Amino acid sequence: MTQIDTTEPTRPESIRAVPVRHPGRWVSGAVILVLTAMFVHMLFTNKQLDWSTFRHFFFDGGILKGLVATLELTVIAMAIGIVGGIVLALMRLSSNPLMSSAAWLYIWFFRGTPVLVQLIFWFNIKSLMGDVSLGVPFGPVFITWDVNSLVTTFVAAILGLGLNEAAYMSEIVRAGILSVDEGQTEASQALGMRRLQIMRRVVLPQAMRVIIPPTGNETISMLKTTSLASTVAFTELLKAGEDIFNANYKTIPLLIVVSVWYIIVTSVLSVGQYYLERHYGRGSSRALPPTPLQRLRRNLTTFHVKPPAVREGSA
Amino acid sequence: MTENAPASDVMVKAEGIHKLFGRLHILRGIDLEVRSGQVMCVIGPSGSGKSTFLRCINHLEKIDSGRLWVDGHLVGYRQRGDKLHEMRESEVAAQRRDIGMVFQRFNLFPHMTALQNIMEAPIRVKGESRQVVRERALKLLDRVGLSEKVDSYPSQLSGGQQQRVAIARALAMEPKLMLFDEPTSALDPELVGDVLDVMRQLAVDGMTMVVVTHEMGFAREVGDSLVFMDEGVVVEEGDPREVLTDPQHRRTQDFLSKVL
Numbered sequence: 001m002t003q004i005d006t007t008e009p010t011r012p013e014s015i016r017a018v019p020v021r022h023p024g025r026w027v028s029g030a031v032i033l034v035l036t037a038m039f040v041h042m043l044f045t046n047k048q049l050d051w052s053t054f055r056h057f058f059f060d061g062g063i064l065k066g067l068v069a070t071l072e073l074t075v076i077a078m079a080i081g082i083v084g085g086i087v088l089a090l091m092r093l094s095s096n097p098l099m100s101s102a103a104w105l106y107i108w109f110f111r112g113t114p115v116l117v118q119l120i121f122w123f124n125i126k127s128l129m130g131d132v133s134l135g136v137p138f139g140p141v142f143i144t145w146d147v148n149s150l151v152t153t154f155v156a157a158i159l160g161l162g163l164n165e166a167a168y169m170s171e172i173v174r175a176g177i178l179s180v181d182e183g184q185t186e187a188s189q190a191l192g193m194r195r196l197q198i199m200r201r202v203v204l205p206q207a208m209r210v211i212i213p214p215t216g217n218e219t220i221s222m223l224k225t226t227s228l229a230s231t232v233a234f235t236e237l238l239k240a241g242e243d244i245f246n247a248n249y250k251t252i253p254l255l256i257v258v259s260v261w262y263i264i265v266t267s268v269l270s271v272g273q274y275y276l277e278r279h280y281g282r283g284s285s286r287a288l289p290p291t292p293l294q295r296l297r298r299n300l301t302t303f304h305v306k307p308p309a310v311r312e313g314s315a
Numbered sequence: 316m317t318e319n320a321p322a323s324d325v326m327v328k329a330e331g332i333h334k335l336f337g338r339l340h341i342l343r344g345i346d347l348e349v350r351s352g353q354v355m356c357v358i359g360p361s362g363s364g365k366s367t368f369l370r371c372i373n374h375l376e377k378i379d380s381g382r383l384w385v386d387g388h389l390v391g392y393r394q395r396g397d398k399l400h401e402m403r404e405s406e407v408a409a410q411r412r413d414i415g416m417v418f419q420r421f422n423l424f425p426h427m428t429a430l431q432n433i434m435e436a437p438i439r440v441k442g443e444s445r446q447v448v449r450e451r452a453l454k455l456l457d458r459v460g461l462s463e464k465v466d467s468y469p470s471q472l473s474g475g476q477q478q479r480v481a482i483a484r485a486l487a488m489e490p491k492l493m494l495f496d497e498p499t500s501a502l503d504p505e506l507v508g509d510v511l512d513v514m515r516q517l518a519v520d521g522m523t524m525v526v527v528t529h530e531m532g533f534a535r536e537v538g539d540s541l542v543f544m545d546e547g548v549v550v551e552e553g554d555p556r557e558v559l560t561d562p563q564h565r566r567t568q569d570f571l572s573k574v575l
Contacts, residue, residue, distance in 0.1 A: 187422035187481075190373055191436035191488060192412035194405060201439060205426045280426075 053253040066240025080162030085169025110167035119160035123232040157229035176207030208280040216273030331381035343547035356534035359544035415485030423469040455483040475506030
């Protein structure tokens with residue numbers, strides 16, 4: 001038996017070498033610095049930007065209402081997209097040929113036409129169908145609604161965005177489901193689990209790791225795509241801004257107000273996505289990735305104990 | 316057909332099993348019987364159909380011809396008069412509850428801890444109470460020597476530990492029959508022993524087992540019978556000690572001379 005040396009081993013001397021020079025970094029740094037300076041200068045001196053108008057309208061009631069409408073539209077359309085996407089993905093993967101072709105047809109149609117066209121289509125649905133009625137197909141009718149009272153601009157926007165999103169989400173969900181090792185399904189089957197149980201308890205939770213990142217992208221993309229609803233007279237964030245600058249002609253400041261709100265919300269969504277990914281990543285790697293706060297704290301602490309050899313060499 | 320139904324102490328009875336994958340005729344008429352409490356080891360070169368046969372026993376693969384009984388019941392089919400009816404998915408699932416299976420690649424659920432892996436099926440499939448299942452799962456983890464790994468995720472366990480959790484997961488369903496599909500083939504050599512120890516103890520406790528394996532030592536020591544398969548047929552079957560030391564068939568001799 002060899003004795004294990006428990007005393008701290010003496011640390012070997014670090015290599016002291018002249019590090020590689022990076023002249024390209026200095027050049028590119030200088031260029032970027034000059035461009036940044038020019039941009040900042042423009043921000044402060046260009047009269048067209050009109051920051052007082054920006055400040056005045058940033059928390060304007062109409063803008064905030066539009067922001068809420070945009071958020072509602074995003075959440076509801078994404079919810080329809082995700083639920084519809086899961087259903088469509090399960091249909092496409094189903095062994096029932098009718099189911100899978102129906103799903104294929106849906107995806108083919110909704111991915112094949114621009115979402116703007118679909119939105120305008122839903123907005124004009126009245127000219128296609130006068131009334132909607134509930135009853136026996138080709139038989140007696142029980143209740144009838146006027147389509148315009150059913151499909152308001154809000155509903156038209158939700159339908160247009162949500163149904164289109166479902167087609168894209170289904171491909172994401174399908175890719176996620178297919179990414180799960182077949183052995184997982186076999187092991188579950190061998191334990192006597194049923195198809196739905198296997199999907200819900202074993203396959204989907206693992207597929208989530210693949211599904212979440214693109215879904216985050218889709219959500220962020222959806223937030224911005226809702227601006228298309230302004231074309232069908234639905235007052236969301238962009239339309240709210242347009243309404244104001246159509247009255248006071250301060251186009252640029254209001255577009256900046258709108259843009260800054262979009263950026264704020266997408267940033268918040270990105271943070272949410274990070275934590276969701278972290279949650280569904282459990283078990284896939286030995287240790288969970290650190291949260292940004294943990295990373296910041298660790299960077300700050302390791303910063304102090306950096307070996308001094310590096311600095312000496314570059315001095 | 317009913318007159319061929321197996322005697323009551325026969326756990327698995329296979330009669331003229333054929334299986335084709337497309338044009339590949341992988342099983343070419345397998346006849347076998349495993350009695351309750353017996354350990355049958357199946358050996359043979361890769362591609363001989365031994366894993367496929369094992370997967371037929373719990374209907375992970377559908378057989379194309381022949382009859383297969385587990386504990387006196389036809390697998391995957393119901394007999395009405397002289398007609399066979401395919402079972403519905405839920406009925407097949409119900410049949411599988413009583414048959415545990417351990418895979419070469421473990422197939423633990425990576426998003427669940429060791430304990431959750433074991434508790435999942437008894438709760439979801441058998442509808443047992445969480446408390447009862449939890450106690451049984453902890454006992455099983457102790458039995459496979461992993462009571463300290465209760466809250467570990469599979470990725471935090473070694474291959475040998477994962478396989479022992481997989482065995483505990485199968486045992487948690489309190490099966491009548493355990494199927495092992497090359498349980499030690501994916502393991503580092505020094506981890507094989509722990510898994511074989513667990514299986515050996517299981518055999519001592521009277522579990523009926525069908526083990527596809529390359530571990531000749533295990534087959535000799537624990538097996539009640541040894542089956543040598545090649546090209547989709549059973550070439551030789553008998554007492555493991557006799558088959559291993561004095562194989563009667565040419566192909567068995569060739570195979571054993573290569574692996575022993």
